[in-house]
Amino acid sequence: MSKREDTDLKNIIGLTTAEEILGEREIGGDKLVIKGRISPDLIDEISRRKKEPDWMRRMRRMYLEIFNKLSTPQWLEGIEELDLDELSYYVDPGVERRFSWEEIPKDIVEAYEKLGIKKAEAEFLLGLNAQLDSESILLRTKENLLKKGVVFLPLEEAVHKYPDMIREYFMKIFPPEHKFAALHGALWSGGVFVYVPPNVKIDTPVEAFFLIGSALEGNFEHTLIIADKNSSLHFIEGCAAPRLSRYSFHDGMVEIYVGENAHVTFTTLQNWSSQVINFNNKRAIVERNGHIEWVEGSIGSKVTYVYPSAVLRGDNASMESYVITFARDGHIKDSGSKVIHRGRNTRSRIVSKSISMRGGKTIYRGVVRILKGAENAKSYTSCDTLLLDDKSITATYPHVQNDEPTAIIGHEARVSKISDQLLFYLRSRGLNENEALSMIISGYISDVLSRLPFEQAAIIRGAIDLEFSKYGRVG
Amino acid sequence: MTLKGLLVKDLSVEVAGKLILRDVNLEVRPGEIHAIMGPNASGKSTLAYTIMGHPLYKVVNGDIILDGESILNLPPEERFRRGLFLAFQVPPETMVKTRTLYTYLAKRNNISFTKILQYIRDIGLSEDILDRFLNKNFSGGEMKRSEFIQMILSSPRYTILDEPDSGVDADGILMISRFLKQLKERDVGVLVITHIGRVFKEINPDAVHVLIGGRILMEGGPEIIKLIDENGYEYLQKLAVKR
Numbered sequence: 015m016s017k018r019e020d021t022d023l024k025n026i027i028g029l030t031t032a033e034e035i036l037g038e039r040e041i042g043g044d045k046l047v048i049k050g051r052i053s054p055d056l057i058d059e060i061s062r063r064k065k066e067p068d069w070m071r072r073m074r075r076m077y078l079e080i081f082n083k084l085s086t087p088q089w090l091e092g093i094e095e096l097d098l099d100e101l102s103y104y105v106d107p108g109v110e111r112r113f114s115w116e117e118i119p120k121d122i123v124e125a126y127e128k129l130g131i132k133k134a135e136a137e138f139l140l141g142l143n144a145q146l147d148s149e150s151i152l153l154r155t156k157e158n159l160l161k162k163g164v165v166f167l168p169l170e171e172a173v174h175k176y177p178d179m180i181r182e183y184f185m186k187i188f189p190p191e192h193k194f195a196a197l198h199g200a201l202w203s204g205g206v207f208v209y210v211p212p213n214v215k216i217d218t219p220v221e222a223f224f225l226i227g228s229a230l231e232g233n234f235e236h237t238l239i240i241a242d243k244n245s246s247l248h249f250i251e252g253c254a255a256p257r258l259s260r261y262s263f264h265d266g267m268v269e270i271y272v273g274e275n276a277h278v279t280f281t282t283l284q285n286w287s288s289q290v291i292n293f294n295n296k297r298a299i300v301e302r303n304g305h306i307e308w309v310e311g312s313i314g315s316k317v318t319y320v321y322p323s324a325v326l327r328g329d330n331a332s333m334e335s336y337v338i339t340f341a342r343d344g345h346i347k348d349s350g351s352k353v354i355h356r357g358r359n360t361r362s363r364i365v366s367k368s369i370s371m372r373g374g375k376t377i378y379r380g381v382v383r384i385l386k387g388a389e390n391a392k393s394y395t396s397c398d399t400l401l402l403d404d405k406s407i408t409a410t411y412p413h414v415q416n417d418e419p420t421a422i423i424g425h426e427a428r429v430s431k432i433s434d435q436l437l438f439y440l441r442s443r444g445l446n447e448n449e450a451l452s453m454i455i456s457g458y459i460s461d462v463l464s465r466l467p468f469e470q471a472a473i474i475r476g477a478i479d480l481e482f483s484k485y486g487r488v489g
Numbered sequence: 490m491t492l493k494g495l496l497v498k499d500l501s502v503e504v505a506g507k508l509i510l511r512d513v514n515l516e517v518r519p520g521e522i523h524a525i526m527g528p529n530a531s532g533k534s535t536l537a538y539t540i541m542g543h544p545l546y547k548v549v550n551g552d553i554i555l556d557g558e559s560i561l562n563l564p565p566e567e568r569f570r571r572g573l574f575l576a577f578q579v580p581p582e583t584m585v586k587t588r589t590l591y592t593y594l595a596k597r598n599n600i601s602f603t604k605i606l607q608y609i610r611d612i613g614l615s616e617d618i619l620d621r622f623l624n625k626n627f628s629g630g631e632m633k634r635s636e637f638i639q640m641i642l643s644s645p646r647y648t649i650l651d652e653p654d655s656g657v658d659a660d661g662i663l664m665i666s667r668f669l670k671q672l673k674e675r676d677v678g679v680l681v682i683t684h685i686g687r688v689f690k691e692i693n694p695d696a697v698h699v700l701i702g703g704r705i706l707m708e709g710g711p712e713i714i715k716l717i718d719e720n721g722y723e724y725l726q727k728l729a730v731k732r
Contacts, residue, residue: 433581435581442565443639444569444643446564453585
């Protein structure tokens, strides 16, 4: 292939994935870790290190008790190697949190540079919280963010500065209803707290970026967002890890409180390396006229369980959820969206697009629950799967329960395969097999990608491109 | 110096273990228009797919030579890059935006987007085709026109048109006929696969090959088209056997 054609194709599809960019080198230097059997003492030690108030320590202990009582969900698969006793639950990256890139060790900055985070921060983000392992190492905020009264802090700091708000909302939106959510409550470390005051609109995104630097880490960051009346926010969550020698375990949580008339867009670009076992618990509560938009781009990881969810509590509250998942080489993506309609005229729209290749498995698991009294609620779900070969697997498990006779519920599901004839057709137009596949996939997810900011769409496109180009030069 | 041309030599082709083409020979020089005519299921599309390199069509004997070099072991994309184009009879539905593929083809030949829009208008398509998935819910006429646009954007040196006249109205036939004229003027070698030969209204082919049952039974000039038109393929078949 000539150089010029390479460039042309890049224009169509984009750049590269995080694992590929970061390679095999662990990130960060000497790290202090807390490991061993999960016990009240271990919890106390984490709490002590964070110099937490006693209420938070007690809360952690309560979640530990719940964790010990709950059993592991029966339907989980692909987590056989997960041995909670061999993980480090808290990994201090050994770097104090700073406010400028210059004060952070060069090799760490390099990782963020390679991933394009530093550039993004300079060019289009209003705020950035960069976390390595269990702690925030960099907090950048642009002046007009703070001037407007927005709070954008690592959650640990918010516990000290805004104890009343944290006490009121922390794990209230997402109570520890299953084992791993409870474990998260006991071990949480890192993550961001955002508060947007009434009538404040933040049009430029803020981002939290999470890096797991080494193998056998447990990562439990917690993001809590409160968007007050008539406010708006676009929050981007990104994550990445280098190729690890063994697995790491990510069990994060996102809680979003969307006030009356408020509008929150939460975009995730999950780009963990293929050793990471990933649980991400995400839920929003939406008040009257409020709107939550979830965009989930699930590219990396070995196994992922993620279901962006919303409780539409107030009248006219709405949720849109766009989920793109990509599973390859025996990896599993179990995802979907869940919504509970409680208010009148509430609306939800769930669009899921999954892609399975080379023995990857994608599962759509969704819940639409309409409670009695949610008059004229409307819910629409569309889930599409693209199977690239016969080894790949997909399944759809929608769960719909309606108690409200005036509700309107729609559900569509499609499975598509790529025929030999289609591949031949595109190859007869000068594309090699892998280029043809990436062009097909780009088209397949184009209606979701078109909703993303350019930079994010480029990352997803890039991940797809890399998947195919890697193997594409062989033939 | 090697002779320019698309050469099909003693070609026998198997599909799913079944022999479809036997000992087919063809020689298309730049600027020549050849018609491959034959009834349904005579192996016409098999010939087109095999020349373009469809992986499911297995060459069991013979060779395909493009400008002096065998292309038998080249994948379809490489055959395209060497100047070969195939306009499909029924192109498959895709999940690719029409804009994406058109732009991709145009870029290879430094054709501007404005020019793409002009081609779209000239051929009688609407611009909104660009934002639709290529070939998905296209009408018969849209498919043919879209294949022609892709051919123009690809500027091939040899092109195979697989049944360009099927499902096309009178205006469409006239358009294709004019296209053939232009291709000839630009010195492109053209292989037109058809079973009725309606497209040769404004221009006669340089040669006609009649393919029946996977073999070329008769070859000659435009007079064969008339023969087929008036008597049908069965008559030709008998004629050929008698010989």
